[in-house]
Amino acid sequence: MKRQQLAYVRVVALIMAGLVATLTIGNLFTITTKGITVYLPTEEDIHWSIDPMQKEIQFRTTFSVKNQGVYDINGISISAQLIKDNKTPLMRFEKRDMAALRGSNTTYELLIPLNLDTISFLDWFSLMYKKTTLKLLIDIDAQYMFGLIEFTSNEEINVPWSPPLLNFSNDTTIQQGLQGVYSLLEITQNTSKASFSNLLSVFSLFSLPEISYTTENGFSFSLTITSYSETVKNVTCHIIVPVFITSSAFEFTVSVLIGFEGGDFMFRFQEVSVQYVS
Amino acid sequence: MFPKKRHLPLKALLTLILYLIIPLTCLVFILVSYPELPRELMLARIYWVIPTAMVIIILAHLSTLYQKGDTKRFLLSIGFTVATMIWMFGLLGGGVTITSQWNDYEFSLHMNNYIILIISVAAFNIMYYILEWKTYQKDNVSFLIHEEKKMGTTIE
Numbered sequence: 060m061k062r063q064q065l066a067y068v069r070v071v072a073l074i075m076a077g078l079v080a081t082l083t084i085g086n087l088f089t090i091t092t093k094g095i096t097v098y099l100p101t102e103e104d105i106h107w108s109i110d111p112m113q114k115e116i117q118f119r120t121t122f123s124v125k126n127q128g129v130y131d132i133n134g135i136s137i138s139a140q141l142i143k144d145n146k147t148p149l150m151r152f153e154k155r156d157m158a159a160l161r162g163s164n165t166t167y168e169l170l171i172p173l174n175l176d177t178i179s180f181l182d183w184f185s186l187m188y189k190k191t192t193l194k195l196l197i198d199i200d201a202q203y204m205f206g207l208i209e210f211t212s213n214e215e216i217n218v219p220w221s222p223p224l225l226n227f228s229n230d231t232t233i234q235q236g237l238q239g240v241y242s243l244l245e246i247t248q249n250t251s252k253a254s255f256s257n258l259l260s261v262f263s264l265f266s267l268p269e270i271s272y273t274t275e276n277g278f279s280f281s282l283t284i285t286s287y288s289e290t291v292k293n294v295t296c297h298i299i300v301p302v303f304i305t306s307s308a309f310e311f312t313v314s315v316l317i318g319f320e321g322g323d324f325m326f327r328f329q330e331v332s333v334q335y336v337s
Numbered sequence: 338m339f340p341k342k343r344h345l346p347l348k349a350l351l352t353l354i355l356y357l358i359i360p361l362t363c364l365v366f367i368l369v370s371y372p373e374l375p376r377e378l379m380l381a382r383i384y385w386v387i388p389t390a391m392v393i394i395i396l397a398h399l400s401t402l403y404q405k406g407d408t409k410r411f412l413l414s415i416g417f418t419v420a421t422m423i424w425m426f427g428l429l430g431g432g433v434t435i436t437s438q439w440n441d442y443e444f445s446l447h448m449n450n451y452i453i454l455i456i457s458v459a460a461f462n463i464m465y466y467i468l469e470w471k472t473y474q475k476d477n478v479s480f481l482i483h484e485e486k487k488m489g490t491t492i493e
Contacts, residue, residue, distance in 0.1 A: 083429060087429065
């Protein structure tokens, strides 16, 4: 190689070394001074509502990115998973290819729909009745400086869940009836894991009187227990949840046979339906 | 072979500015302007920058004392490149992943690609030093042979 060519290589090598050293100092400055910051939502920032038209529960929240760095933040992708307290996933949400331009504070609004048709009947009923804490698992990925630096975050945010049905009545008989129906459904999902309290709750249904409860706003809960045979009962539960915005309602009906037949525990669904009635 | 140089050579001067004065100024500025940031972290970086930058400056200075093509200059230049890599690596936090707390949530910054870039640049610089060493060594040998022949002719 000639000396002149070597001099060119030298210039390039020096420029590259200087550039990398400058980038290192610049990045150190940006990162340590929190020039790039992501604000994730807290428990209070997560709101939810029921959209009857779409048969969805919609979770709304925001997260914002402050980018005071020299480069744009590209490829921001968020993946959220809502799980129940027993780790059962309810839904998964993904949003990709968002960007936060340099020198900007960008707020991203997230509307995470949970379609009630896509979750199991037990989960639906659990959401409608059971007070619990859901968990929102959030994964955020982003790329900075043309992908040379990658940001990742994996966080778990608690979402306190106050079920709509629980707010309709404080009547202990109604609560007991709902609890019994819920336990009954839980047992059908996994009979081997039925707890003693579950069984007690189910058999407490037999001691309840026939319940028919309707509130002024249209919420209705009725539980009818009739004898199917000497040892088998027919439990029918009918719940109507009114939707105030559109003067319509969700109607839930479940009818099961429960008892003992031929010395064995028997449980058989007669009817299960969830309908949106306008 | 030590050429007479009284002033700090350009390479050493640039190294002093780029690897010691600028980063040290930045770190002190961050330390003073952002008191909410963990002081220990900044001090640790300052304590890292000063000795490593001093080593880099000394290596840069020593390498200029030898002629191009000299094996000592070549080895000192390689040492200089390796030292700059160590300097950057330490300044970035000493790992490929930096964990930072933002708004009570934990974020990780993965620098794998950035480290690859640093290694690539270092490799390019090492390649240059190898080429420089080979080229100038060959030229120096040719020059010495030529000088010996010339001297032989004059004696005759």
